[in-house]
Amino acid sequence: MSAPSRFDRGHTDDLMSFLAAGPTPYHAVASAAERLEKAGFRQVAETDAWEGTSGGKYVLRGGAIVAWYVPEGAAPHTPFRIVGAHTDSPNLRVKPRPDSGAHGWRQVAVEIYGGPLMNSWLDRDLGLAGRLTLRDGTTRLVNVDRPLLRVPQLAIHMDRNVSADGLKLDKQRHLQPVWGLGDTVGDGDLIAFLEDEAGLSRGEVTGWDLMTHSVEPPAYLGRDKDLVAGPRMDNLLSVHAGVAALAAVAASGADLPYIPVLAAFDHEETGSQSDTGADGPLLGSVLERSVFARGGSYEDRARAFAGTVCLSSDTGHAVHPNYAERHDPTHHPRVNGGPILKVNVNNRYATDGSGRAVFAAACEKANVPFQTFVSNNAMPCGTTIGPITAARHGISTVDIGAAILSMHSARELCGADDPHLLANALVAFLEG
Structure with missing residues (x-):
């Protein structure tokens, strides 16, 4: 008999609400941590000695979070069940010297992060958010969530062939947003503005990681409100589902045969090669320390990893009604239609037949339908943290996700039922 749906x-x-509260990876992990705290999880510092006690724990590092729940009586060699995701999304990020402008316009100098649909950032009201590093080495989150910047598109009267030839954007020249007027551009204007916004003294900020975001809130869409439009679904949809599933499993009091884990990394959109990316040491370090904190040996670590399975959950491509031939x-x-299982025989996704069976069993237990995605042979296939996780840690990994349209746009589109269908499948997977 199938388990009742939790979501x-x-x-x-x-x-x-989670999408709106997470304009940057730093805000997203702070929101995730807040939800986990309410579910009884407690933060542990990487610089502290860890105890092998049971219960929910999590580690924060920049824009990444790893959370896990140790059941009562878990042995050192108990395998893990991991939901992997990423917190970053393509956008426009502020350069080290942010103040720019010309011809009476004040502008902010930005760099392209990841692979955004650049046209989706034109003529859109943008806010600014991120992490400020202070002179004493501490950090402060800032979020100006109101219309502040705009990348104005050239009028069709000055680009008469745009409709026939297609829009062509130069990343350096055409995507610098305006945010005011003035003939003089003062060095430090933007950072001084953000210091005021954050309630800080002038000159207190010495470093920053700042990015733009659309201030239009997420919304139900359609005649029957069966769609959701919003920013950063790739991949905060999966992060949110993973947080909800982990909290539900921890609260269930079930006799778990695995240690459930959520690993949400930064920098997936740029290759995952950072200390907070999936190609970094963070996940392996946390899992190993969990084993050793419970009195385990390297042999226990090897046994635990050998029995571990990871679901790499990322958004995938729903069939597009205007481009079905792609x-x-x-x-x-x-x-x-339920979550998608992603398959690519060239290992752009990590799914194999055994992994498919694990995911199918979870969906059956949760009474959730699932679908399969394979790329058109004539087109290149994207990739995820799945193959990276499998190769770096020797962990069996399966690529899944929710089907969406407008991936990498400033505003994406999903089905209103798919988020909770995915979360229910993740609960069943984490429970084993």
Whole structure:
């Protein structure tokens, strides 16, 4: 008999709040940590000695979070069940010398992060958010969540061939946002403005990691409100589902055969090669320390890793009604059709037949339908943290996710039921 569903449209409502509260990876992990704290999890510092006690724990590092729940009586060699995701999204990020401008316009100098659909950032009201590093070495989050910047598109009267030839954007010249007027551009104007916004003294900020975001809030869409439009679904949709699933499993009091884990990394959109990325040491370090804190040996660590399975959860491509020929003709994932299993024989996704069986069993237990995604043979296939996690840690990994449209746009589109269907499948997977 299938387990009853734990999540419904109320989960989707909460996802929309999570998206709005997470304009940057730093804000997203802070929001995730807040939810875990309410579920009884406690933060542990990487610089402290760890105890092998049971219960929920989490580590924060920059824009990454790793959280896990140790059941009562878990042996040192108990395997892990991991939900992997990422917190970053393509956007426009502020350069080290941010103050720019010309011809009476004040502008902010930005650099392109990841692979955004650049046209989706034009003529859109943008806020500014991120992390400020202070003179004493501490950090402060800042979020100016109101219309502050705009990348104005050239009028069609000055680009008469744009409709026929297509829009061509130069990343350096055409994507620098305006944020005011003035003939003199003062060095330090933007940072001074953010110091005021954050309630800091002038000159207190000595470093920053800042990025733009659309200030339009997430919203239900459609005649029957069966769609959701919003920013950063790739991949905060999966982070939110993972947090909800981990908290639900920890609260269930079930006799768990595995140690459930959520690992949400930064920098997936740029290759994952950082101390907070999936290609860094963070996940392996946390898992090993968990084993050793419970009195385990290297042999216990090897046994635990050998029995571990990771679901790499990232958004995937729903069939597009206007571009159906771009999809494989026999694989057309639909929104609200349940999570997708991603397969690529060239290991752009990590799924194999054994992994498929694990995911199918979880979906069956949760009474959740699932679909399969395979790229059109004539088109290159994207990738995820899945192959990186499998190769770096020797962990069996399966690539899954929710089907969306407009991936990498400033505003993406998903089905209103898919977030809670994914979360229910993740609960069943973590429970084993």
